[in-house]
Amino acid sequence: MKTYIIYPFLVLGLFALTFSTNSCRKKADTIAKVTVRDTANVLVPGATVILYGESTTDPIQPVVRRDTVTTNSSGVATLNYNEVYQLGQAGVAVLNISAEKGDLYGEGIIKIEEEVENTATVFIQP
Secondary structure, rough: OOOHHHHHHHHHHHHHHHHHOOOOOOOOEEEEEEEOOOOOOOOOOEEEEEEEEOOOOOOOOOOOOOEEEEEOOEEEEEEEOOOOOOOOOOOEEEEEEEEEEEEEEEEEEEOOOOEEEEEEEEEEEE
């Protein structure tokens, strides 16, 4: 009779252990790196880089995502999109890029995919 009491607890314990270990995956970083170069293909430090979304609905809705960062000494602007991506989500965003320094300006597009380092290069010119 004692084996009948232990058996349900053993089954429930194994069931709980199985589902608790499978659902605890830590997500990897979702990073966007934008390299800014001038017309001579030289890296541009100190350039302002703006990543922003564009409404695809009708009527047009205001854009919620707009991030601004300055390129480092290597001409690279880095943004972290971990708070945007949720586990199980398919894709993150396709964002427009605007880069400028002084009278130089350039545009581009970057596709942000989940849990990888996404890269794009923008060339700025007068």
